[in-house]
Each structure stands twice: as structure tokens, then as C-alpha cells.
Amino acid sequence: MDAFALRPPEITRRDFLKIASASLALLGLSQALTPRVAKALEESLGKTAVVWLEGQDCAGCSESFLNNLEPPAASILLDTISLRYHETVMAASGHQAEEARAKAIEEGGYVLVIEGAIPMAEDGLFCTIGGKTFRDIVRETASRAAAIIPVGACATYGGIPRSGPTDAVGFLFRGTQRHHYFDDVAAGKPVINLPTCPLHNERLVAVIVHYLTFGTVPPLDRFHRPLAFYGHNQHENCERRGHFDAGRFLTDWGDPRQQGWCLYLKGCRGPVAYQDCWKRKWNNRTSYCIQANTPCVGCSEPEFYESFSPIYERQIDVELPGVGRVDIDKVMATVGGAVAAGISADLLISRVKGRKNGGKKKGGSRTKVKAEKES
Amino acid sequence: MAQRIVIDPITRIEGHLKIEVEIENGKVKDAWSSGTMARGWEVLLRDRDPRDAPYITGRVCAVCEGVHTVASSQALDHAFDIEVPEAGRLMRNLFCGGLYMHDHYIHFYVLSALDYLDILAVAQYKGSDPGLLAVKDKIVALVKKNDTAPFTPRYEPDEFSVNDPETVTTLVSHYIKAVELKAKSQKMLAILMGIQPNPASIMVGGCTATPTREELLEFRALWEEQVKFVNEVYLPDVVAVGTGPLLPLATAGLGRAHDNYLCYPMFPQDNPTSRADYALGGSNHLIKGGVISGGALNPAQPVDFNRITEAVEHSWYNYPSGVSSLHPSVGVTDFNPRKDGAYSFVKAPRYDGLPMEVGPLARGLVNRYPELMDLIQAGAKPGAVARHFCRAVESKYVGEAGLAWIDRLIELATAGPIVGMREKPVPRRAWGMGAWDAPRGALAHWVEIEDRRIKNYQLVVPSTWNASPRDEKGVRGPYEESLIGAPVPDPDNPINIVRIIRSFDPCLACAVHLIDPETNNIKVFKVS
Numbered sequence: 062m063d064a065f066a067l068r069p070p071e072i073t074r075r076d077f078l079k080i081a082s083a084s085l086a087l088l089g090l091s092q093a094l095t096p097r098v099a100k101a102l103e104e105s106l107g108k109t110a111v112v113w114l115e116g117q118d119c120a121g122c123s124e125s126f127l128n129n130l131e132p133p134a135a136s137i138l139l140d141t142i143s144l145r146y147h148e149t150v151m152a153a154s155g156h157q158a159e160e161a162r163a164k165a166i167e168e169g170g171y172v173l174v175i176e177g178a179i180p181m182a183e184d185g186l187f188c189t190i191g192g193k194t195f196r197d198i199v200r201e202t203a204s205r206a207a208a209i210i211p212v213g214a215c216a217t218y219g220g221i222p223r224s225g226p227t228d229a230v231g232f233l234f235r236g237t238q239r240h241h242y243f244d245d246v247a248a249g250k251p252v253i254n255l256p257t258c259p260l261h262n263e264r265l266v267a268v269i270v271h272y273l274t275f276g277t278v279p280p281l282d283r284f285h286r287p288l289a290f291y292g293h294n295q296h297e298n299c300e301r302r303g304h305f306d307a308g309r310f311l312t313d314w315g316d317p318r319q320q321g322w323c324l325y326l327k328g329c330r331g332p333v334a335y336q337d338c339w340k341r342k343w344n345n346r347t348s349y350c351i352q353a354n355t356p357c358v359g360c361s362e363p364e365f366y367e368s369f370s371p372i373y374e375r376q377i378d379v380e381l382p383g384v385g386r387v388d389i390d391k392v393m394a395t396v397g398g399a400v401a402a403g404i405s406a407d408l409l410i411s412r413v414k415g416r417k418n419g420g421k422k423k424g425g426s427r428t429k430v431k432a433e434k435e436s
Numbered sequence: 437m438a439q440r441i442v443i444d445p446i447t448r449i450e451g452h453l454k455i456e457v458e459i460e461n462g463k464v465k466d467a468w469s470s471g472t473m474a475r476g477w478e479v480l481l482r483d484r485d486p487r488d489a490p491y492i493t494g495r496v497c498a499v500c501e502g503v504h505t506v507a508s509s510q511a512l513d514h515a516f517d518i519e520v521p522e523a524g525r526l527m528r529n530l531f532c533g534g535l536y537m538h539d540h541y542i543h544f545y546v547l548s549a550l551d552y553l554d555i556l557a558v559a560q561y562k563g564s565d566p567g568l569l570a571v572k573d574k575i576v577a578l579v580k581k582n583d584t585a586p587f588t589p590r591y592e593p594d595e596f597s598v599n600d601p602e603t604v605t606t607l608v609s610h611y612i613k614a615v616e617l618k619a620k621s622q623k624m625l626a627i628l629m630g631i632q633p634n635p636a637s638i639m640v641g642g643c644t645a646t647p648t649r650e651e652l653l654e655f656r657a658l659w660e661e662q663v664k665f666v667n668e669v670y671l672p673d674v675v676a677v678g679t680g681p682l683l684p685l686a687t688a689g690l691g692r693a694h695d696n697y698l699c700y701p702m703f704p705q706d707n708p709t710s711r712a713d714y715a716l717g718g719s720n721h722l723i724k725g726g727v728i729s730g731g732a733l734n735p736a737q738p739v740d741f742n743r744i745t746e747a748v749e750h751s752w753y754n755y756p757s758g759v760s761s762l763h764p765s766v767g768v769t770d771f772n773p774r775k776d777g778a779y780s781f782v783k784a785p786r787y788d789g790l791p792m793e794v795g796p797l798a799r800g801l802v803n804r805y806p807e808l809m810d811l812i813q814a815g816a817k818p819g820a821v822a823r824h825f826c827r828a829v830e831s832k833y834v835g836e837a838g839l840a841w842i843d844r845l846i847e848l849a850t851a852g853p854i855v856g857m858r859e860k861p862v863p864r865r866a867w868g869m870g871a872w873d874a875p876r877g878a879l880a881h882w883v884e885i886e887d888r889r890i891k892n893y894q895l896v897v898p899s900t901w902n903a904s905p906r907d908e909k910g911v912r913g914p915y916e917e918s919l920i921g922a923p924v925p926d927p928d929n930p931i932n933i934v935r936i937i938r939s940f941d942p943c944l945a946c947a948v949h950l951i952d953p954e955t956n957n958i959k960v961f962k963v964s
Contacts, residue, residue, distance in 0.1 A: 115452075121498030124633045128619040148447045150546075153590055154934055155443035186773045187476075190452055191444050221495055225476030226771075258495060259634050314857035315521075320646050344626035345619075353630030353637040354644040358491070366492070371485030373639070 109273060110171035112162060112202055113147040116188050116195040117222045117229055118177025121259035122213040123149050129262040130345045142269070145171065148190075159191040162198075166205045172269065173206035175199065176260075178215035178222040178229035181242070187227040196242075199232065203246040208272055210253045212260040218284075218363040220258060224370075233285060237363040251278040254285040258360040263341060264290045284363050286335075295331035295357050298339045299323075314354070324351060328373040330359030438465055441927050446934065448547045449942040453903065455915070456779075457933060459924050464933070467912070467919040469903050471782040478767075481893040486512055486862055486885050489893060490639050493881065496895070498633040499539060499943055502531045502625075503874035504881075504895075505638045506717065511881040512640035514715040515868025516860045519708055523848050524642020524856035525718050526841045527628050529703050530655075531638065532872065533838040537662050538621035539875045540796075540827040541670045543941045545607070545614040548824065551935045552682065553604050554593040560601040568605045571612075591931040598681045607677075610669050617665050624658035627651050643856040649849040656842045663835035666828070674828035678821050679814070686825075689817030690922060691936035693914040695732050696790045697798035698901070700739060700871040700878045701725035703837065715869045722837050723830065723873060726802035729790055732818045736802040741869065741880065744896065747784040749908040750777060760908040761786065764894045765882045784907040785900050793914045794877025794901040795940060800826035805833075819918070820939035827875075827941075862888040874898050876943050899943045915940065 115123070144150065145165040146158070153161055165171055177195075180187035185194030193201075203209055211232040214220030218236055222229035230240055233252055251272075255264050268287065271279055279287040296302065304310070304323040311322040323329070334357050338349045350357055359369050366372075444454035454470040477496055481489055489512060494505035506528050513520055520528075559579070561572045598604060622632035628645045630636035637644045647655070678686060702725075704718025713719050726736030745761040748754070752773045755762070764785070772778070786792070797818055800808040807829045808822065816822055848854055863885060871880040877898030884892040904913030912920075915937060922932045 119495055119498040119501075119634075121495065121501070121633045124498050124622075127615060128622050128632070130616075130619050130623070133616070148445055148452075149449070151447050154445065154447045157590070158445060158447055183773050188452065221480070221492060222476070224480040226479045227476055259498060259631075313859055314641065314644050315855060315859050317853040317855050320853055343631040344623040347623050347626040348630050350630040350636040353626075353628065354646050355630055355637045355639070358636075370488055372488050372491055374485065 109142050110145050110165055110168065111142045111174060111269075112145050112165050112171050112206070113150075113174040113176065114195075114198060114202060115148050116175070116177035116179050116199070116216070117227070118213070118215060119259075120149055120176075122176040122216075123147070125259040125262045126212075126265060127262075128344060129266055132266065142172070156191075162202065166202060169205040170207045171205075172272065173202055173209045174265070175209065175211045175216040175232055176213055178219050178231065180222070180227035180229050182226065182228040187229075200243060200246055203232075203243060203250075206250060208251045208253070208278065209247065210255060210265065210268060212255045212265055214256050214258040214360050214365055217254040217256040218365070219367075220256075220360075221366045224367045234363055236367065237284070252285050253278050253281065253287060255290075256284075256286065256361050256363075256365075257336065257338075258358075258365070261290075261338070261341065261343065286361075290337050290341075291335045291361055293335060293337055293340075295334040295336060295339055295351075296329075299331055299351065300339065301351060311354075320354065324354075324356040326375045327356045328358075328369075328371065328375055329356035330362070330369055330376070331357045332376075333364075334359045334361055336361040439927055441924075441930060443930065443933060444470075446937055446942065448550070448938060453937070453942055455919075455933060455937060457919055457924070457930070459927055462923060462925045464919045464922045464924060467916040468779055469782070469905060469913055469915040470780040471899075471903055477895065478893050481890050483889050483891075485888070486515070486883060486890050487640055489881075489883065489890065491636070493895065494635050494638070496897075497943055500535075500874040500876060500879070500898070501633050502535045502629075502635055502638070503872050503879055504897075505635050506532055507870040507872045507874075507879050507881045508883075509638055509640050509642075510715055510717050510870030510872070511868040511883045512870070513717075513868070514711070514870060515866040515883055515885055516640055516863055517711065517714070517866075518641050518858050518860050519714065520642040520717070521856055521858055522707060523845060523854045524858070525704060525707065526845050526848075527643040527645060527647075527856050528638060528717065529841050530659075530838060530845075531625055531628060531635065531643075533703065533834045533841070534621050534625045534659065534662065536834045536875055537666055537831045538618045540831045541614050541666065542618050543827065543875075544670065544674060544824060545611040547941070548935075548938050549607060549611065550590065551931060551938060552596070552598055552677065553607060554597045554599040555604065555608070557599045557601045557604040558608055561605040563602055563605070567609055571605055571608050591929050591934065594925075594929070594931055596682065596685055598677060600681075603677075603681075607673060610673060613665070613669070617662065620658060621662055624655055624662070627655050639857075641857045641859050645856060646854050647845070647849065648854075649846060652842060652846045652849055656839070656846070659835070659838055659842060663832075663839070666831045666835050671828045671832055674824055678816075678825050679811070682821050683816070685935075686811070686816040686819065686821035689819040690932065691820035691823075691918045691939050692818050693793045693918040694791055695728075695730065695818065696787075696792045697726075697728040697732070697736075697801050698739065698787055698792035698794050698878050699723070699725050699798040699802050700873045700880065702873040703834065705837075716871060722833065723799055724803055725871075725873070725878075727787060727792070728798075728801055729788070729792075732801055733812075741871070743788050744880075745786050745789070746896070746900075747786065747907040748778075749784070750905040751775075751780050751783045752778045753783065764880075764896045765884075765892070767892075767894050778905075780903075780905040782900055782903050782905060782913075784904045784913060785896055786907055789909075791904060791907070791911060791913055791917070792878075792901050793918075794873075794898050795823065796826035796830060796875075796877075797823045798877060799830060799873060805829050820936050823939045823941075864888055876941050877901060897943075899940075902940050903942060915942075 146162045179196055185196035188195040211217045216231055218231040218234045219229050253268055279289050301323045309322045310326045311319045342349045358372055359365050438458045438460040440458050442456045446453040456468040457464045458466040490505045490508040493508040494501050496504050558572050558575045626632045701716055701721035703722035706720040707718055708714055709719050725739045728734050728736050747761040752775050754772050865886050867884045869882050879897050882894040902914045906912055918936050924930050
């Protein structure tokens with residue numbers, strides 16, 4: 062019954078136009094394309110099969126996907142695609158469930174969504190479903206897919222489980238490194254990575270609609286992320302940027318005078334995070350981490366979480382786009398007097414940049430992170 | 437002759453679960469519950485900055501996300517010796533409260549209902565309600581188009597299935613509403629959490645969010661909408677189905693486990709009165725903790741966290757020779773996925789050596805929910821139906837109590853900026869414990885800090901209790917026990933098995949984690 066019930070009572074031509082328009086807005090594409098997208102959606106009704114696999118996951122990406130309100134997840138999920146396998150949603154259990162997946166594979170040509178990391182240690186024994194390792198399930202299911210969309214930090218680059226003992230990896234990447242394990246089954250197929258922890262629902266909706274409409278994928282960076290969503294830097298666009306420039310850094314969450322100040326010293330990874338959370342926000346444009354007064358943890362990046370721990374410690378040494386390498390210790394050493402003298406942090410940074418080699422990295426797990434805009 | 441059947445995967449749950457049963461004369465004779473996925477949270481937390489733990493453990497599972505984050509934060513509050521400001525306590529309560537409501541109704545409508553409803557009855561709907569007619573048209577059209585994934589294949593309905601077209605169609609329409617309201621609940625919670633699911637703003641010392649009065653008024657309006665759905669739709673549906681078509685299953689006690697129950701206190705309504713209260717988030721809890729053993733109606737005893745042990749005889753881990761069970765705080769485990777005689781990544785936790793059912797039924801019995809007591813008076817026994825019933829009842833309690841928490845926060849926001857955090861540096865050496873009762877049951881985190889780093893981090897989570905395999909004495913875990921005697925007239929259609937298992941709302945992602953073999957320090961944590 063699940064998806065029957067998820068299905069809104071009626072879907073009309075008007076609804077398709079609404080979905081098309083909303084999806085184009087998500088992708089940053091022209092509204093002039095609306096009729097074409099709506100037509101594609103209508104024609105694809107019930108035709109495009111989707112198989113959604115869950116490995117070392119927390120179900121957060123599934124939960125997030127169901128949170129889509131505009132367009133409603135139900136319309137997108139159930140009126141434009143045929144969801145053949147999804148452990149958290151499907152009616153079938155046991156061998157019936159596995160038969161549903163086998164049948165989809167036999168037919169081929171589906172969109173494969175992968176949620177959760179893939180454990181490689183101990184021949185993949187750390188995650189088994191229906192007696193098969195998840196690693197083998199991914200291989201088998203990817204082999205006949207038309208397009209592959211790993212969602213969330215785990216399925217893309219390994220995410221938090223990558224820091225554990227199971228050698229957890231993403232579909233193409235182990236952190237920033239390609240691991241090539243699935244290259245044979247991925248060959249010739251579009252692989253669209255949609256990181257963040259969890260998946261941002263709108264990004265998946267837009268990619269699916271794009272694929273259904275144009276039969277292609279949007280332009281991607283070298284980590285296979287769509288540039289439309291992962292091409293902009295958090296720090297450059299942050300609503301707290303003014304406080305950074307003025308040298309007002311939050312150091313104590315208990316101090317009401319510091320509310321709204323820059324979270325850089327609380328470990329914010331904004332300078333190395335490429336996403337559009339600052340513009341898109343979360344949960345139907347309600348809020349996002351920085352708006353809730355907590356730092357960006359950089360969950361859109363392949364380095365997350367292993368290289369970004371400790372989360373709430375400032376980074377020692379970063380490269381800022383357009384600025385170059387910055388030793389924040391040096392900035393802080395002079396910032397008090399400088400702010401008093403009316404010199405902005407940006408100016409300080411450009412000065413520090415000129416004599417950067419003195420700063421020695423402290424603390425083994427603090428990591429130098431290179432911010433690099435993809436093209 | 438006995439026949440073995442295996443259901444793998446059990447779907448419409450969180451995580452990966454396999455259930456194997458032996459059937460004789462149409463009834464379950466024996467059962468085995470296996471968790472089939474592990475990630476190794478405790479190992480990955482070792483040697484890290486303790487402040488990372490709430491963020492990381494909040495991602496153990498996205499379903500009870502908030503409760504992990506809060507339990508972990510409380511363990512650190514306890515270790516750091518921080519009294520969380522009132523606003524921080526209130527925001528944590530509201531987070532867990534909002535989660536409780538939507539988690540429970542989603543479990544009922546989306547994850548469980550298919551086990552009780554004959555969906556095709558919708559096609560027979562004869563009424564004139566336009567909304568229900570639209571649902572009917574949709575389903576008829578799908579069946580005609582022969583594209584009914586993901587509802588087919590499925591286990592066939594049996595004599596207990598609800599097949600009255602009016603009831604089924606109404607429930608299906610509520611189901612649509614539930615999905616929409618869950619998205620709105622997470623939108624509401626994002627006002628305090630930043631993003632949902634998977635929270636960002638709760639950490640040691642409280643909650644960083646600084647909602648304005650206007651934002652809190654919006655939060656209140658969204659909360660009221662949730663309460664209205666719980667009180668006017670969810671609870672009446674559960675009562676109607678539970679005391680109506682499902683009454684035979686309720687009075688038969690289908691899915692009853694050992695009749696041992698454990699729950700921890702949650703939703704502190706007052707500030708802490710001692711340092712021990714930091715572990716519990718405060719004092720005067722809305723839902724009390726307690727332990728009941730050997731009979732559902734036996735009086736509840738206070739929880740003593742030192743009486744918890746874990747065994748690994750049938751789990752894919754080794755213990756040092758001569759050791760059969762250990763307190764979780766000294767939880768040594770040498771991981772061995774090829775161990776003979778083992779069948780699960782889940783360990784076997786015991787309280788006073790006994791398996792414990794945790795979750796809504798445990799809370800209902802320990803707290804003597806009046807509605808549950810009435811149901812028992814009417815002849816129902818503890819089991820699958822009673823679990824659904826308790827969820828709906830407590831959703832109402834939490835929803836109504838939450839209004840007072842919001843109003844107090846609005847008062848605070850009117851007086852000045854909300855400050856929900858109190859900071860202290862990471863202690864050089866400390867230990868702490870945090871407990872909360874997650875929607876699925878008793879949850880506790882233990883942390884030991886040395887040189888300002890995590891030396892040992894342990895979680896004993898709800899589904900570890902419920903999905904536990906046999907212990908060193910061969911005693912079954914609650915899932916396993918609850919299946920014994922369940923009628924399975926047709927081994928190809930074991931619908932009662934999935935009804936029972938799903939009534940616990942399994943959440944296997946949490947249940948399984950690895951513990952490093954090197955952390956076998958012998959030290960018992962005490963709540964002081």
C-alpha cells in the first residue's frame with residue numbers, strides 16, 4: 062500500500078507544469094523550457110524504473126527525499142518513475158523483495174540510486190542483504206543501470222563510515238581518490254554524485270527531472286558533482302561574511318553579544334565547502350547549519366568527515382579562493398589590535414599571505430585542506 | 437515435520453535484518469534474529485575530540501537521529517560537568533518531541549499498515565467522499581496499467597486483515613496526509629536544528645540555535661498542526677483498528693516477548709538538581725524510567741545502569757577466554773565475522789541477566805498509561821497491537837506537553853536573545869553517561885575521556901535489546917521470543933512474522949557497532 066498511499070489523489074497536466082517549473086528553478090535553467098520538461102515528465106509516466114539500494118546507511122537520504130514539498134516527493138517519485146526496489150518503502154519482504162530487484166535487472170535501463178557506503182573489508186561481509194554482500198549487489202545492479210546516482214556523503218565518497226574499520230567507500234571514490242572497483246560496471250554510464258549529509262532532496266529531484274527530460278546529466282566537476290549545486294563557495298556567499306571581514310569571530314556560544322558572528326573559529330568549513338545551501342537552504346527553504354548558529358562541516362566535500370575532524374576546531378591552514386593560503390593563527394595573533402585599528406580580516410589575510418611559511422601545523426588530526434574550485 | 441524459512445531482508449524497517457524461523461504444525465517453533473550490517477561507530481570515535489560525538493552519533497541512524505545526538509550530548513554534559521541552560525534543555529525536548537510524533541505515525545501508516553490492510557479493498561469503495569474516490573480511481577488505474585511497484589509483490593492478506601473498503605480507503609487517505617505532515621514536521625524542526633533529518637545545532641552544552649520570537653510562533657503553529665493530526669487522526673485510527681478488527685490479535689497477545697521491560701526517563705521538565713541529572717538532561721521527566729521483570733503488570737523498579745551486561749556467544753565477536761558477559765562500559769569485543777555458532781552483528785544485552793523488551797510497550801507498562809491499562813482490562817495482552825497502541829497514546833502526551841515548552845521558550849525569547857549553550861573546555865580526563873528513551877526504546881551512551889580525547893565510546897541502543905540474539909545461556913532475544921507460537925498456516929506467506937517484527941519498529945542501523953579489541957580496560961561507570 063505504501064506508495065499507493067503516497068500517491069496524491071490526482072495528477073494533472075497543470076501539476077506536471079508546476080513540477081517542471083519548480084525543477085527548472087532548482088537547476089537554475091530557463092523557465093522557457095517548462096513545456097518541454099512537462100511533456101517529458103508526462104510521457105515518462107510509469108516508464109522509468111528506479112532501483113534504490115541501501116548499504117551502510119542511516120536512511121537519512123531516504124527520509125530527506127520524502128521531505129520534498131515543492132514539488133511533492135510523492136508526485137515526483139510515484140507519478141514520474143516506477144520504484145522497483147527500496148527496502149524502506151516497498152511492500153515485499155525476503156525473497157519477494159530480491160525477486161523484484163532481479164526482475165528490474167533483467168529488464169535493465171533503470172536509474173540506480175545508491176544510499177550508504179559500501180564496505181570493502183573482509184570481502185564485503187560487513188553488510189549483507191539476502192545472503193549477498195552489498196558490494197556484489199551494487200556490482201550486479203549497476204551493471205544493467207542506465208544512470209547511477211550515489212546520494213549522500215556515504216555513497217559518494219565514503220562519508221562518516223569511511224573513518225571506521227570496514228573500509229567503507231563510495232561508488233567511485235574513497236575520499237578524494239578514485240578506487241576503480243566498479244569501473245567495469247560504471248563504464249559508459251553517467252554517474253552523478255550528490256553528496257551532503259544527508260542528501261538534499263531538491264538536488265536529487267532536479268537531477269532526475271533533468272535526466273528524464275533531456276536524457277543527459279547536467280555538467281559535473283571532477284568529483285562527479287553537478288556544478289549547478291556544487292559550484293559555489295559557502296564562504297564567499299555566507300550571510301556572516303561581513304563579520305568575517307570585520308574580524309568578528311564567535312568564540313563563545315554562551316555569549317549573546319556574539320550571536321550571528323562568523324563561525325570560522327568554531328571550525329566552519331565554509332571556505333572549502335562548495336554547495337548552494339546558503340541559497341537553497343533546507344527543508345523547504347527553512348534554514349541550514351549556519352543559520353542555526355552552527356558551523357558548516359563541509360559535508361559536500363570528499364574529505365568529509367575524516368579530514369574535517371575535529372569538527373569544532375578552527376582550521377590551522379587553508380587556502381581561500383582568490384586569497385591564497387592563510388595561517389589563521391597569525392591572523393588571530395594580530396586581529397585584536399588590527400580590528401581596533403580598523404583593519405579588516407581580509408586585508409590581514411592578504412598580508413599574512415606574503416609571509417606564510419612560518420606557521421607550523423599543530424595537532425595531528427588537523428588537516429590542511431586545499432580549496433579548489435572545480436571547472 | 438519442522439520447516440525452516442528465512443526472510444531476508446525484512447523491509448520497511450531501518451537497517452538490515454534477517455529473520456529465520458522453524459515452523460511446525462502451522463506455528464513458529466523457534467526463531468533467530470540477525471543484524472547483517474556493521475559500520476564500527478565506536479572504533480571511529482576513538483581518539484577523537486569528544487565534542488564530535490553528538491554530531492557523529494546523530495548520524496548512526498536518521499530515524500532516531502535526534503535522540504542519539506541528545507543522549508550523546510548528555511553524556512558529554514555529564515563528563516564536562518555542564519548544566520545546560522533552560523533554553524537548551526527546552527530546544528532538545530522540542531526536537532525529540534517533534535521527532536516522537538512524526539516517527540510514530542509514519543511507523544503506523546507507512547511502515548506497518550500494509551501488514552494489516554488489504555489494499556485492493558479500496559477498489560470496492562462505494563462511498564461518495566471526493567477525496568476517497570480520487571484514491572480509489574488512482575488505485576484502479578494502477579492495477580489496470582499493471583504497474584503496481586513497489587506494492588507488489590507482497591504477502592497476501594489473511595483472515596485478520598482489514599478489508600472493509602470504507603476503513604481501508606480512509607486509512608489510505610490518512611497515509612497520504614501522514615507523509616505530507618512528516619515533511620512539515622521536519623520543516624518545523626529545521627527551525628531549531630538547521631537541517632533535517634540529521635541535526636546540526638545540538639551539542640555538548642545545549643543547542644546553538646537562537647530562534648526569534650517570530651520563528652517560535654511559526655514553530656508553535658506547525659506543532660499545533662502535528663498535535664491535531666495525532667489527536668484527531670492517528671490516535672483514533674489506532675484505537676478503532678486495535679479495538680475493532682485487530683482485537684483478536686490483541687487478545688491473543690500475538691507477538692508477546694518475555695514480559696520483561698526496560699525504559700529510561702525522558703523529556704526533563706525541570707532543570708537538573710544534581711550532577712547525576714546531567715546524564716538525564718534534567719529532572720522531573722514527563723515519561724519515567726523503570727524496569728519490570730517476570731510479568732507485564734509487576735511493579736516497576738528504578739533503573740540501575742550498572743546491572744547491564746552484554747554477551748557475544750552467538751554474535752560475530754570474540755570475548756577473552758573465560759569471559760561470558762561484560763558491562764558495556766568495559767565492552768571488549770574482538771570482531772569475528774566468520775565465528776562458528778554466531779549469527780548476528782548484534783550483541784546480546786541483558787539486565788540482571790534477563791533479556792528486556794524496550795520501546796513503547798515498556799514505557800506504557802512502566803508509566804501505566806491509563807489508555808493501555810484500559811485496553812488490558814478489556815482483555816488485550818501485551819504484544820504487537822499493544823505496541824502500536826502505546827505509540828499513539830504517548831504521541832498525544834508528548835504533543836500536548838510540548839506546547840508548554842514552546843510557550844516558555846517564547847517567554848525567554850521575548851525577554852532577550854535565546855541562549856541555549858554553556859561552554860566549558862574539554863576536560864583532560866573524565867567519564868560520562870547519557871540516557872534517553874528513543875522512539876524504539878532505551879538508549880544510553882557511555883564516554884570515557886583521556887588526554888582530552890575519546891578513550892572509549894559505547895552505545896547500547898534500543899534495537900540491540902530487542903533484536904538481540906541468544907545469550908551465553910541460550911536464552912532468546914525479544915524478537916525471537918515474540919515469534920514463538922505465532923500462527924503461520926502457510927509458510928509461503930508468513931505475514932504474522934513481519935507483523936510481529938515490524939511492531940517493534942526495528943532500527944538495525946543503530947543496533948550494530950564494533951568495539952575495538954584493545955579497549956579492555958576494567959572500569960565500571962556509575963551515575964553519580
